[in-house]
Amino acid sequence: MSVSTGSQPTVPKIQINYIELSNIKHLESAELQISGHRHILHRKDKTLRAEFIDLTLHEQCCLRISYKKQFIGLRKKRSDEYVTLNLREILSAANEKEFVQIHNKTRIVLGITIHGQTDSRGGVLPTGNEQLQPTTGEILERCPRFRILVIGKTGVGKSSLIQHAFGVEGDLVSHDRPGDAHIDEAFISPRNERFVLHDSKGFEPGEGGNLSTVKEFIQRRRQMRDLKDQLHAVWLCFEIPWADGRLLEAGVEEFLRSKNDILRDIPLVLLFTKYDMLVERVCDDMEKEHDSKVMDDSDVKLQVESKLDALCIKPIEELTGRRDIPYIPVSNEEGYENSLVKLVELTYKHVSKHVAEEASVVTAMAQRVDPKSKIVESIAVGKKRYWKALAASPNFEGHTMWDCFHVIHTDIVTIWNFHDTSGHLKSNEFRALIVNMVGDVQTRTITNPVKILMGGGSFIVAIAAAVGALAGPAAPIVVPIAACAVVAVWAYEVYEQSRVVQQRFMAYIVDLTHVMEILLIILAGNNHSPLTRRAIKLAFNSYYNSPIRAKVHDKIQNYRGSGISRGRDAILEMIESMMKPIPNDTTNLFQNRTLDVNLDQDEDW
Template sequence: MTEAQSPRPTTDEILAECPRFRVLVVGRSGVGKSSLINYAFGINLATVAHGKRGTCNIEDEIISPHNDHFVLHDSMGFEPGNTEEFRKATEFFKSRGKKVPLKDRVHAIWLCIKVPHAGSRVFETGDEEFLKLAATAKGNLAFCNNRAAAYALNIAVPVVVVFTQFDVLYSGMEMALTEEEMKLPDQGQRLCSQRAEDEFKKICLPPLHNIDPTPRYARTSGLGANNSPDRSALADLIRTTLHLLGETSGFVGKIFTSAQNRETVWITSAIAQRGSAQANIDGSIKIGMKKYWRGIASSTRFPGFKLEKCLNTLHIDIVTAWNFSDANKLLRGTAFVEKMRTITQVVVPREDELKDWFDSVKNVVGAAGTVSAATHPIMFPIVAGIGLSGIFINWLATVYKRTPETLRLFMGYIIDLTLVLDQLFVIVLALGPPKLLTQTEIDEALNKYTSDAMNTVHAEIRDYCNEATFSQICRSNRAEERIKELIRNHRVKWEETKPQV
């Protein structure tokens, strides 16, 4: 082993097997597929796909330069009386089933159905036949004919029904408000939301359950006046898709021949999407737990490697999991890496060593931050204006050892970087597809994390990793659980806010 060697990033292995999440989107013209794809995967579909009916070929691989971990196949939907699109779709499914390599299979299908007006038909005949295929694949044979069952033996693919343009239903409820209801804006909004929800359940769900008693569905809204989608609904669609891909029993086993294949596709899909920060966090955790996070206090993966090389590997895996549109590779650049190390270095030394580590920096002590009300206060160096400590740089050049300092380093770097990227995710939402990343957004995310959460996070890491409990932590190998807990407690909770309509 040479000094230049580093542990191999887990994402290299995963993406070598399945570099792109392959999704088939089925939907008639005007249903809102383009907006859905643009915001779910952070691309500009108009720049890479044909927009006119008649030019779309389901076999075409639509790959965007804005997100190279995603490939789209587009089916124009099943118009009344047109059986050709349905025939093409079923043949396509058969050609992209489990008999082909994992990277070439269709991994998920989104069937887009526009929320209808009251009294309108929800599903056309072709949509119903399509859903029967999916139902047969899950084993609901009673709802399907033999022809569909025969097809499904070769085309078992996770299907999510996406009801689009829910906001139109909401707008209809707004127009029906009485004068008395309109006088109370907050009350009126609540009434519209509830009535739209009730109407959706009344007109959309019964026909779906008649085809498949255990469907997977989500709903989305179109673009509002501020040109932004319903982020909560979009995140729900992504969570629904990932949950279906991650199922360990049922028909998913017909698609993925091994648990490893299933996890690989799940991680690739989590990387590809750009609509749910929680999915990025979950993907980052799954990537880390495959090798380097599990038993991180007493790692069998890091010994023999220098600490700096280990940090490089963690950095690559976490940044890759978030898949920002980062054409200039700013998140992998030296400047960003140095800023992240500047943040994490603060949590590494013991409290009595803080002055020695940072004695070259003025005013190193005095920033707010205490471990807890039940313990004595621990003062942390001010991050703004601090460079990398010489002692810290020299320490990173040493080989991995099982010490409290090393545990604080890895816990701190994983949590710090994840929470900075979580802040960055929320910031770039305002940019819209393709959400090109600049240094301005990165600096804003760094500033928000260091001013809002860093001191508390570091205090809680110190609480957990103190010398008195280090040996117990090594024996239990549960430090990764504390990492996940701290990320969960301190991440931005934007997805839990009230849905827009």
């Protein structure tokens, strides 16, 4: 691809004079890989070293390290590792003339000379990366967490609901023991930094004082100036009663009658818990009535809905005189996971409608069961700045493609909010995987669309195929594009307005989003555990080998649209059309958590 520089700054050239590795006690050999060429490092005293006369670095490079053989049981094992040397980080060391990186106690030193634009001190001028700040950074500065109040009596099941919906520790809520909940205490789990919980023990019989406590707390939070301190939603939990049971206690009735004065614009969602027990009771009654004959699922569903209406919905409508209070029946039991997805969707919908937009973004970030709201907010955040008019974006002028991808990548990964304690999703290795996958948009042979659709359109199928390709549950996962591979040359060219650039940006955004979507599916029911590279690689392989990726890339390659036309951003519309959540059978989705593959163990890229 030709690059029209015009008045744009040129990308500085990096000349490598030498590379030296010290503290190499366990190392057998090493080689520097650049642009497909291998440069062997030789032993010199207690180091491994190579010197160069005219070696220019135009792109990210890779160091391959081979360790000495070690006895594992009765076998000798020799392992290799790849260390990515990042171009941007090397440029930042221009003033020191040496770039230093530590890997597993081995010290890696590059002697460098930078040719290109310099500042008054002789250092290399930045290529503008400082100005490409993630949009999510500004949002999180105003509202870093989704703040929710959950009200419910002892034993109603709040702990499990919170754990599963937000992927946090099981003991986050106050163990459902009377007297343990303190409404002013903010519970923040280290497993999900985008979520903060206030827990109320509910309006127990004979404890009228708690209603006053809840009302005063909500009023204080409502009057706080900063969005981050305000309440963004309230869940009021009820256990679905038996036929002769009472749904509403006196305190709950008073709260609901005066909810408009208490809450104002704070969204309230009513949760009818232990829905599975209602279904079980209805099935038992119908079996007795029909003499144990097999019942049609649709008949059972109608009967359950009728019971729910009589036991829960009508009493509240009669009390409040309103039919527009959002409600949802939920259960934490296996087979009812879709009720949690619907709960999150309902909460997100009303937060988006009644609270400032930053709160709706962090609501989508905080939850870990619903891919749809995360995709919606990824698009909304992208529209704010970097996705708008990609064909002629003033934000990207003077920046390399790698830098432009970098800021878009950070925004998307931040919204998906996995429990990524090691930062794998923001690592250069994972970014390189996505960049290299994007590169085939211009080189691939266009597939017959009919053939693509015949292959199946579900990520569930793609995940099962990726798991089936493994030699065993603990076998290493090998990605089609090596994570250590040198990033394509075009990624370090300066951004320009061209159809090829448009296509690559579209592919990067859509590919990364669908990999995140698959990762959420894979981790369903286990998203409170720290994220591993093994899980990421399985998600990457599932998408890379799926007919969905082939369809996306073919559609992008065939794209002939332009930027802004009659007030419409054709590129953005194209991206949105390809980012719609892939339909999946939700039951099968959550059954994938029992796949015979260990995702808790980690492995190299």
